Amino acid sequence: MGVYVWEGKSRRGTIEKGEMEASNEAAVRMTLRRQQILATKITLKPKDILKGIKLPWQNRVREKEIVVFTRQFATMIDAGLPLVQCLEILSSQQDNPFFKEVLLKVKGDVEAGSTFADALRKHPSVFNDLFCNLVAAGEAGGILDTILNRLAVYIEKTMNLKKKVKGAMVYPGVVLCVALLVVGSLLLFVIPVFQKMFADMGGTLPAFTQLVINISEILRSYWWAITIFLIIFFFGFRSYYRTEKGRAKIDDYILHLPVIGMLIRKVAIAKFTRTLSTMLSSGVPILEGLDIVARTSGNKTIEKAILKTRVSIGEGKTVAEPLGTSGIFPPMVVQMISVGESTGALDSMLSKIADFYDDEVDSAVAALTSLLE
Secondary structure, eight states: OEEEEEEEEETTSOEEEEEEEESSHHHHHHHHHHTTEEEEEEEEOOOOTTTTOOOGGGSOOOHHHHHHHHHHHHHHHHTTOOHHHHHHHHHHTOSOHHHHHHHHHHHHHHHTTOOHHHHHHTOTTTSOHHHHHHHHHHHHHTOHHHHHHHHHHHHHHHHHHHHHHHHHHHHHHHHHHHHHHHHHHIIIIIHHHHHHHHHHHOSOOOHHHHHHHHHHHHHHHSHHHHHHHHHHHHHHHHHHHTSHHHHHHHHHHHHTSTTHHHHHHHHHHHHHHHHHHHHHHTTOOHHHHHHHHHHTSSOHHHHHHHHHHHHHHHTTOOSHHHHHHHSSSOHHHHHHHHHHHHHTOHHHHHHHHHHHHHHHHHHHHHHHHHHHO
16 A cells, blocks of 8 residues: 555546555546546555654653643543543644553553553653552542642742753853863964964063964974863763763762852752652652652662662661761751750651752742853
């Protein structure tokens, strides 16, 4: 079977055009004749070589799409619509083909008797452990709409935190690139002109001026070797960072960098407290919550500290005690967590810490920008 593009005249004399799937050209002519159209041109439509091939950026769902889906789903559940009908409506409204396909698969699994949380767990690239565990807690407690609203708020606040950090990195990155470009242009094209002028004048050059000229000569003579070295260094660094030992060392070093290290530490604390607060308030056990928070921390040093806390709690200790000895969490955070534990309001206290550190991230971003300027 192929797709044919046809053109012909109707009985009224108007020109008609269209496409038709058929086994051959004769079949197309016969079908058009039945429709009282005289075919004047029939060509086989070329096959799209990219059809069925999904590019990497097409196999992803943005956080904003997850937020919209979660809010709409919560509204529908609250209105009393059945789960399957909600999924059917939301999948039909999706502009993202990949997300639409995922929702249809989830709908099929739910219709087959699977729980909503188990159906979501089959798509970890779209719905992470946090999402799935909170949905499971919502299903078990009969408060799925409330949980989904909490999830939407959590994802929105996480998105805002990421935007702050990315915004902080854009300005330094642009300035650094422009500075390297300007300095490189000076060393490669401008300094040689002055070098010739100084040579014509004779005499001994100052040490610093001679150093700049020597650097310019090295760059012009060995630019190819420097380029190869940088490429090898980049891939070597990336390979080392992908190892368990390498990532642990580099992540620990990053946390101790001036200004940038403090920014990353504050972002990690905000993320840790926000995520754990959302999970505890939704009824997820603290040990399970800490395990998920550790795996989503993004930094090996912080992950180890959280996992150590999890082990200590399993041995009967409080949350604040092991966090205080980790050396990563500030005393103020540890004290507030301790107060939250003693008053039985750990989830709300963690939420307050997260709000405070969201503001602290803003201050750290401003400090980084000022330092660069």
